Amino acid sequence: MAETLALDRTLTLHQLRTFRAVAEQLSFSAAAQELSISQPSVSYQVKELEQALGLSLVDRLGKRVRLTEAGEVLYEYARRTLTLLDEAALVMEQMRGIERGTLRVGASTTVGIYVVPLALGAFKKLHPGLAVSLEISRRETLLERVKRGVLDLAVLSPPVPDPDLITTPFMDDELVMVVPRGHPLAGRRGLSLQDFAGESFLMREPSSDTRAAVEAAARRAGVTLNVSMELGSNGAIKHAVEAGLGVAILSSHAIELERKDGGLVVVELEGFPIRRPWCIVHLRRRHLPAAVQRFVEYLRQGDWIRSLR
Numbered sequence: 001m002a003e004t005l006a007l008d009r010t011l012t013l014h015q016l017r018t019f020r021a022v023a024e025q026l027s028f029s030a031a032a033q034e035l036s037i038s039q040p041s042v043s044y045q046v047k048e049l050e051q052a053l054g055l056s057l058v059d060r061l062g063k064r065v066r067l068t069e070a071g072e073v074l075y076e077y078a079r080r081t082l083t084l085l086d087e088a089a090l091v092m093e094q095m096r097g098i099e100r101g102t103l104r105v106g107a108s109t110t111v112g113i114y115v116v117p118l119a120l121g122a123f124k125k126l127h128p129g130l131a132v133s134l135e136i137s138r139r140e141t142l143l144e145r146v147k148r149g150v151l152d153l154a155v156l157s158p159p160v161p162d163p164d165l166i167t168t169p170f171m172d173d174e175l176v177m178v179v180p181r182g183h184p185l186a187g188r189r190g191l192s193l194q195d196f197a198g199e200s201f202l203m204r205e206p207s208s209d210t211r212a213a214v215e216a217a218a219r220r221a222g223v224t225l226n227v228s229m230e231l232g233s234n235g236a237i238k239h240a241v242e243a244g245l246g247v248a249i250l251s252s253h254a255i256e257l258e259r260k261d262g263g264l265v266v267v268e269l270e271g272f273p274i275r276r277p278w279c280i281v282h283l284r285r286r287h288l289p290a291a292v293q294r295f296v297e298y299l300r301q302g303d304w305i306r307s308l309r
Contacts, residue, residue: 200246
């Protein structure tokens with residue numbers, strides 16, 4: 001009993017959370033980034049935990065780490081303990097109500113830049129006491145962070161076939177062909193993707209959801225696209241198209257200003273626009289925080305969409 005009481009005084013939740021992050025990331029630097037603390041702080045917390053237990057928990061292998069046998073055992077207990085504590089915190093948050101809750105949202109690039117901030121802004125006006133954060137990242141990163149509870153939900157496309165997650169479509173995106181002002185095909189009708197087979201296409205990186213949708217459409221049309229340049233953002237692609245470096249297929253939400261200004265022209269094509277669903281993804285769990293439940297309902301109801309028009 002005396003040893004147990006001594007251990008209770010030595011171990012801290014902060015140490016356990018830090019160790020859990022290291023065990024899941026197998027990297028001190030990645031754990032530090034996840035926890036938003038310094039890498040030396042992560043190393044210190046793990047070292048303190050090892051000294052308290054009198055056991056080595058990780059083997060340091062350069063920039064990577066590997067759990068020892070004791071580390072594997074502790075990780076399972078830490079994971080279960082912290083999960084229970086997180087559930088208790090969730091119940092307490094529900095009892096406090098939405099006005100004092102938190103909402104951690106992730107989103108893929110296009111929807112995260114052009115749509116989700118407007119929805120969050122309108123939702124925040126209704127609930128000014130709510131603490132809101134938005135993380136824009138790649139699809140794989142977002143799904144991993146939702147499954148680990150770092151994010152409450154993510155908004156992305158297409159649907160996610162994962163038994164641990166619930167995927168709910170809430171609105172459609174429309175991908176359109178855009179060319180610079182003065183392009184020979186601007187304003188013409190009766191065109192198809194075949195008419196652009198010789199054009200230089202400006203595309204997002206291979207991991208982009210938009211690029212995947214465009215390439216799928218090209219395969220259906222039997223067209224091989226000439227990808228002349230890969231750019232890391234919609235903004236860079238828009239500027240490149242306006243400069244006459246090529247053509248692109250982008251979300252209609254991403255080009256509203258350039259279309260009104262006349263710098264980009266939308267060309268009507270057979271089979272276009274390409275419609276794809278944007279979906280809300282969250283953990284399949286019995287209790288969602290009140291703020292998360294309310295925001296999911298708010299997105300699905302769509303009253304905020306008027307601000308996009």
